[in-house]
Amino acid sequence: MITTWELRAAFARRLSAMYGAEVPAYTTLVEVTARINEEVIRGGRDAGRLGGIERVTAERHGAVRVGTARELRQAAQVFAALGMHPVGFYDLREAAASVPVVSTAFRPISGGELERNPFRVFTSMLTTADRRFFDRDLEARLEAFLGRRELFPRELLELAGRAERDEGLEKSSAERFLALAVAAFELSPEPVDHGWYGELERVSSVAADIGGVASTHVNHLTPRVLDIDELYRRMGEHGITMIDAIQGPPRWDGPDVLLRQTSFRALAEPRRFRAADGRVVEGALRVRFGEVEARGIALTRAGRALYDELIGEPAEVWAGRFPRTERQLALDGLAYFRYEARGDRPRDGRRPPGDLAGLLDGGWVAARPIVYEDFLPISAAGIFQSNLTGQGTRDTSASGTYYDRHTLSEVLERPVHDPFELYAAQRDGSLRQALGAIGLPKD
Numbered sequence: 001m002i003t004t005w006e007l008r009a010a011f012a013r014r015l016s017a018m019y020g021a022e023v024p025a026y027t028t029l030v031e032v033t034a035r036i037n038e039e040v041i042r043g044g045r046d047a048g049r050l051g052g053i054e055r056v057t058a059e060r061h062g063a064v065r066v067g068t069a070r071e072l073r074q075a076a077q078v079f080a081a082l083g084m085h086p087v088g089f090y091d092l093r094e095a096a097a098s099v100p101v102v103s104t105a106f107r108p109i110s111g112g113e114l115e116r117n118p119f120r121v122f123t124s125m126l127t128t129a130d131r132r133f134f135d136r137d138l139e140a141r142l143e144a145f146l147g148r149r150e151l152f153p154r155e156l157l158e159l160a161g162r163a164e165r166d167e168g169l170e171k172s173s174a175e176r177f178l179a180l181a182v183a184a185f186e187l188s189p190e191p192v193d194h195g196w197y198g199e200l201e202r203v204s205s206v207a208a209d210i211g212g213v214a215s216t217h218v219n220h221l222t223p224r225v226l227d228i229d230e231l232y233r234r235m236g237e238h239g240i241t242m243i244d245a246i247q248g249p250p251r252w253d254g255p256d257v258l259l260r261q262t263s264f265r266a267l268a269e270p271r272r273f274r275a276a277d278g279r280v281v282e283g284a285l286r287v288r289f290g291e292v293e294a295r296g297i298a299l300t301r302a303g304r305a306l307y308d309e310l311i312g313e314p315a316e317v318w319a320g321r322f323p324r325t326e327r328q329l330a331l332d333g334l335a336y337f338r339y340e341a342r343g344d345r346p347r348d349g350r351r352p353p354g355d356l357a358g359l360l361d362g363g364w365v366a367a368r369p370i371v372y373e374d375f376l377p378i379s380a381a382g383i384f385q386s387n388l389t390g391q392g393t394r395d396t397s398a399s400g401t402y403y404d405r406h407t408l409s410e411v412l413e414r415p416v417h418d419p420f421e422l423y424a425a426q427r428d429g430s431l432r433q434a435l436g437a438i439g440l441p442k443d
């Protein structure tokens with residue numbers, strides 16, 4: 001039996017191999033990332049604090065885009081087989097990039113599963129009924145086009161259903177499932193209908209990327225790096241031009257929090273087009289790109305509110321307003337930590353104090369940061385934006401369709417988890433256990 005997490009790890013590896021074969025700059029990015037990660041760890045910094053080297057080296061996130069609710073449910077079924085569940089709601093229509101999608105991220109949700117392999121996929125669904133982007137006529141033609149295509153073959157969905165139910169698959173079925181799952185996210189060699197693609201591209205290049213072709217594809221795969229400033233510098237030496245900036249807070253000497261990301265622009269890749277007269281002509285599309293990220297500590301709602309206020313400010317402003325130590329982040333309730341009773345405290349006959357500061361300073365409990373496992377609307381918007389060709393067109397007088405985490409749960413027919421609740425549950429569980437171990441009441 002190949003268990004759920006083994007399927008997930010194998011899927012991430014195979015997807016990475018496929019993407020590397022198709023997008024050589026990605027391979028360069030992964031190699032430079034691996035070298036930097038080794039250097040950082042050899043440099044003696046406590047790199048394991050935000051995830052062991054094995055986890056970080058294997059760690060990736062992907063991004064995929066689908067067209068309809070049905071396709072999103074099917075994607076969810078494939079990811080469920082891999083132990084990846086929908087977490088968080090992102091409305092990229094409202095963000096700066098204003099692209100016609102709403103999104104969630106499929107990822108493992110328990111601490112143990114994340115430690116085994118934290119593979120996650122940011123997944124976006126086209127909002128075809130949103131009148132700001134699509135009028136009634138275009139919506140109807142889009143729905144007809146999307147209704148005819150099949151992103152995930154029936155055999156794949158059946159195997160995925162079985163893998164979810166049985167928490168794994170026997171070897172030969174696992175092999176078949178993985179081959180079909182990776183193939184579903186490969187770039188298709190089918191010619192692209194030139195007129196249809198162009199019509200959607202005038203609305204939004206993301207709409208064309210999703211609804212202008214008969215299949216879906218991974219549009220980037222992102223390794224995790226322990227020093228993103230160094231990576232940014234070094235990619236230039238390898239002849240790969242990155243976007244203008246690293247998205248997220250500036251480099252500073254305080255704790256790493258949430259997410260910092262940067263990317264290189266989509267490369268022109270040869271694609272075949274079908275012209276109006278039926279002839280197939282060679283052309284090119286820029287749809288797949290490369291991205292890299294540094295992950296830090298997950299912030300509480302209060303921490304996130306402060307972060308949102310400070311984003312865009314220089315390091316000096318951060319230094320004045322944002323706690324510079326993990327201890328202070330914990331005491332101010334701004335970030336999530338996992339607490340453990342310390343076994344190395346000498347027995348001096350004292351009783352443990354009732355407050356967190358006393359417990360930490362007195363050596364009773366240790367706090368280890370909980371890594372941020374999710375995404376940020378502003379960097380997601382930035383990633384979309386940096387790869388859009390043209391502004392697209394909007395009817396700002398028309399009304400949008402309403403989505404939030406709950407309506408997306410209904411679309412998916414699966415609960416979309418609230419990321420803050422998942423982090424809080426990890427913290428609370430660990431704290432109860434730690435308090436129990438040192439003989440304090442667990443509240």
Ligand code: OOG
Pocket residue numbers: 062063064065122124219261291375376379380381383384
């Ligand atoms: C997804 C963009 C979001 C990130 O890292 O924030 C994302 C997309 O381009 O489809 O991957």
Ligand code: NI
Pocket residue numbers: 061062063122220222291383
């Ligand atoms: Ni990304």
